Amino acid sequence: MQFKLLHKDSGSKARAGELLTDRGKIETPIFMPVGTVASVKGVHQRELREEINPDVILGNTYHLYLRPGMEILEQAGGLHKFMGWDRNILTDSGGYQVYSLSGNRKIKEEGVKFKSHIDGSSHFFSPESVMEVQRTIGADIIMAFDECTPYPCDYNYAKRSMHMTHRWLDRCIAHLDKVPFKYGHSQSFFPIVQGSTYKDLRKQSAEYIASVGAEGNAIGGLSVGEPADEMYEMSEIVCDILPEDKPRYLMGVGTPLNILENIALGVDMFDCVMPTRNARNGMLFTAHGTINIKNKKWENDFSAIDEMGITFVDTEYSKAYLRHLFAANEYLGKQIATIHNLGFYLWLVRTAREKIVAGQFYEWKTMMVKQMDKRL
Amino acid sequence: MQFKLLHKDSGSKARAGELLTDRGKIETPIFMPVGTVASVKGVHQRELREEINPDVILGNTYHLYLRPGMEILEQAGGLHKFMGWDRNILTDSGGYQVYSLSGNRKIKEEGVKFKSHIDGSSHFFSPESVMEVQRTIGADIIMAFDECTPYPCDYNYAKRSMHMTHRWLDRCIAHLDKVPFKYGHSQSFFPIVQGSTYKDLRKQSAEYIASVGAEGNAIGGLSVGEPADEMYEMSEIVCDILPEDKPRYLMGVGTPLNILENIALGVDMFDCVMPTRNARNGMLFTAHGTINIKNKKWENDFSAIDEMGITFVDTEYSKAYLRHLFAANEYLGKQIATIHNLGFYLWLVRTAREKIVAGQFYEWKTMMVKQMDKRL
Numbered sequence: 001m002q003f004k005l006l007h008k009d010s011g012s013k014a015r016a017g018e019l020l021t022d023r024g025k026i027e028t029p030i031f032m033p034v035g036t037v038a039s040v041k042g043v044h045q046r047e048l049r050e051e052i053n054p055d056v057i058l059g060n061t062y063h064l065y066l067r068p069g070m071e072i073l074e075q076a077g078g079l080h081k082f083m084g085w086d087r088n089i090l091t092d093s094g095g096y097q098v099y100s101l102s103g104n105r106k107i108k109e110e111g112v113k114f115k116s117h118i119d120g121s122s123h124f125f126s127p128e129s130v131m132e133v134q135r136t137i138g139a140d141i142i143m144a145f146d147e148c149t150p151y152p153c154d155y156n157y158a159k160r161s162m163h164m165t166h167r168w169l170d171r172c173i174a175h176l177d178k179v180p181f182k183y184g185h186s187q188s189f190f191p192i193v194q195g196s197t198y199k200d201l202r203k204q205s206a207e208y209i210a211s212v213g214a215e216g217n218a219i220g221g222l223s224v225g226e227p228a229d230e231m232y233e234m235s236e237i238v239c240d241i242l243p244e245d246k247p248r249y250l251m252g253v254g255t256p257l258n259i260l261e262n263i264a265l266g267v268d269m270f271d272c273v274m275p276t277r278n279a280r281n282g283m284l285f286t287a288h289g290t291i292n293i294k295n296k297k298w299e300n301d302f303s304a305i306d307e308m309g310i311t312f313v314d315t316e317y318s319k320a321y322l323r324h325l326f327a328a329n330e331y332l333g334k335q336i337a338t339i340h341n342l343g344f345y346l347w348l349v350r351t352a353r354e355k356i357v358a359g360q361f362y363e364w365k366t367m368m369v370k371q372m373d374k375r376l
Numbered sequence: 377m378q379f380k381l382l383h384k385d386s387g388s389k390a391r392a393g394e395l396l397t398d399r400g401k402i403e404t405p406i407f408m409p410v411g412t413v414a415s416v417k418g419v420h421q422r423e424l425r426e427e428i429n430p431d432v433i434l435g436n437t438y439h440l441y442l443r444p445g446m447e448i449l450e451q452a453g454g455l456h457k458f459m460g461w462d463r464n465i466l467t468d469s470g471g472y473q474v475y476s477l478s479g480n481r482k483i484k485e486e487g488v489k490f491k492s493h494i495d496g497s498s499h500f501f502s503p504e505s506v507m508e509v510q511r512t513i514g515a516d517i518i519m520a521f522d523e524c525t526p527y528p529c530d531y532n533y534a535k536r537s538m539h540m541t542h543r544w545l546d547r548c549i550a551h552l553d554k555v556p557f558k559y560g561h562s563q564s565f566f567p568i569v570q571g572s573t574y575k576d577l578r579k580q581s582a583e584y585i586a587s588v589g590a591e592g593n594a595i596g597g598l599s600v601g602e603p604a605d606e607m608y609e610m611s612e613i614v615c616d617i618l619p620e621d622k623p624r625y626l627m628g629v630g631t632p633l634n635i636l637e638n639i640a641l642g643v644d645m646f647d648c649v650m651p652t653r654n655a656r657n658g659m660l661f662t663a664h665g666t667i668n669i670k671n672k673k674w675e676n677d678f679s680a681i682d683e684m685g686i687t688f689v690d691t692e693y694s695k696a697y698l699r700h701l702f703a704a705n706e707y708l709g710k711q712i713a714t715i716h717n718l719g720f721y722l723w724l725v726r727t728a729r730e731k732i733v734a735g736q737f738y739e740w741k742t743m744m745v746k747q748m749d750k751r752l
Contacts, residue, residue, distance in 0.1 A: 037704045039701055039704075044711065063704075067703060068675075068700040068704075071676075072675060082696070082700075083697060084693060084697070317460060325414075327444070330414075331710070334707070
């Protein structure tokens with residue numbers, strides 16, 4: 001994998017870059033739509049390619065491990081072939097999902113014992129086994145196995161956990177050194193900075209992560225309930241330490257506003273279920289604020305969903321029609337809202353990139369952050 | 377509306393025709409996808425147009441009356457504008473849905489009092505009010521208000537009900553004579569033959585319906601649980617009486633096999649929820665039989681969903697992937713199966729038409745009926 005840093009913003013720490021993998025180019029900043037179980041919920045791969053057009057999507061190791069399972073994915077020749085997606089895929093490590101299973105998992109030095117949320121069956125993830133799972137899934141970018149601490153988190157727990165995440169990282173690297181890639185494609189490995197919301201831990205973790213010299217680096221353990229200002233503070237501390245010539249990925253973030261603020265701090269890559277999950281609940285993100293399409297006020301508003309017309313749904317359907325679909329519990333409503341939101345998120349990071357290149361990012365971001373922070 | 381009878385099959389009573397409405401051409405035989413509440417469930421209007429490509433779809437008067445309701449549809453300028461569909465729409469009369477509400481409706485000479493399945497609120501449909509509802513929806517073809525009798529049905533009940541349906545028909549016609557079309561589009565009115573599974577009643581009803589000289593005629597009260605042979609017997613009796621120079625529409629039918637057999641008896645138009653509803657349950661119709669995609673046998677079958685490739689989903693996704701989507705309860709599975717099934721149904725009627733024109737319908741139908749009657 002190669003990363004070229006093409007432009008640096010003068011008014012902020014924002015960067016425009018280009019990641020080149022075996023599979024193709026990823027222009028940064030990028031937002032990665034989440035395809036949890038080998039499907040971006042409610043969106044055809046063709047719509048994803050042609051309408052939303054991300055260079056990379058995300059798959060969840062935990063979910064794919066359970067369904068369809070490793071045997072099927074191996075027989076299929078990996079996730080790309082299985083789901084019919086020939087662009088880049090990044091897989092998380094399962095750390096976050098396992099953390100979310102609180103009560104149904106036991107974290108020890110060796111790894112994590114957990115119960116499936118589907119059938120309660122027992123499973124074990126270790127740094128080594130998760131690398132094997134990700135090799136079998138065959139994503140282009142794979143993540144280190146980490147513990148994602150909750151918010152708030154006791155300092156001593158956060159510190160112990162961070163050190164364990166570092167030791168797990170060493171084990172991931174040691175394991176990957178011993179095994180070849182599957183399917184003839186290379187896989188780039190990203191370690192993850194932890195340390196909860198403690199500055200000294202974040203600094204220490206970022207330094208450790210930077211020291212391993214990976215092809216890209218990630219920031220985990222944020223967007224777990226902490227105030228946005230704390231998130232930005234941690235993000236800034238970490239970005240300032242992580243190497244400038246490698247991409248930086250902030251995991252699980254966030255609102256359109258969070259994304260612009262973190263781009264300004266030097267983050268290059270994002271993923272979040274928010275555009276897809278909120279879409280299914282009738283919440284639309286637009287350049288002028290958010291819309292709750294279930295609201296009665298849209299009942300007879302026959303104007304386009306979004307005059308910007310980023311994707312075909314925006315001008316093909318009216319707000320009144322979309323509101324009706326939600327009121328009648330018709331799944332097409334969720335499909336339309338999902339395409340709209342993902343289209344908007346991709347527009348946002350693409351426009352951010354253009355503004356960085358044009359030297360206008362800071363002004364634009366300041367205007368957008370204000371403009372988007374409204375309920376329509 | 378004009379109807380041109382273009383070809384008659386020599387080996388059966390099958391016909392190829394062309395219906396011309398204000399909105400455009402409908403080539404017959406035709407299958408009309410069901411868009412119950414202003415949406416063919418899980419299918420974008422664009423996919424419907426470009427992939428499935430029916431000349432006409434169906435909307436349900438009962439459902440549209442309740443949601444989005446008449447006020448919204450009138451403000452929108454009718455259903456076409458509301459949902460963004462510029463081809464033909466046919467609306468049923470609500471008779472079938474009201475019949476399905478058994479226990480929550482009371483049928484009298486004046487009309488039907490019923491309770492909404494959504495909130496239990498009380499409503500009243502009369503022949504006159506249902507014509508008004510259909511005028512406001514603005515479909516290109518609208519149906520008479522009828523009583524759809526259950527199966528089996530007592531002879532005396534069926535007879536009384538048929539006569540009431542005929543009296544209701546007179547009231548529908550009398551009402552429509554008094555009122556202009558809305559939205560500047562003409563609406564063609566089809567009366568409905570009833571008579572349960574009694575030959576003499578069906579004959580009598582067909583003669584009455586034929587006598588009113590409508591632009592097209594429908595056969596109702598079938599596909600309600602009777603054996604297929606009885607359906608075919610009734611369909612044949614009625615088709616032999618209904619005028620040859622008008623289209624014949626068999627309501628709510630049916631399996632691919634039912635459709636071919638009824639085409640052979642002289643039916644031109646069909647609608648049914650089967651391709652869409654069964655799709656959502658994981659049942660696929662193909663030219664070589666039906667597939668239950670939830671079956672474990674498809675788990676690692678990486679071949680195309682359907683090598684025929686009628687729609688893009690057939691070759692873009694594998695059986696194993698589609699099976700996984702159903703196993704993981706991902707809605708994309710339902711979307712894919714729905715597009716596949718509707719594509720297949722439209723292929724079936726289009727091919728039937730080609731075979732009629734080529735004088736090969738009977739042989740083809742005989743072969744297909746055998747071939748499709750399998751579980752794969």
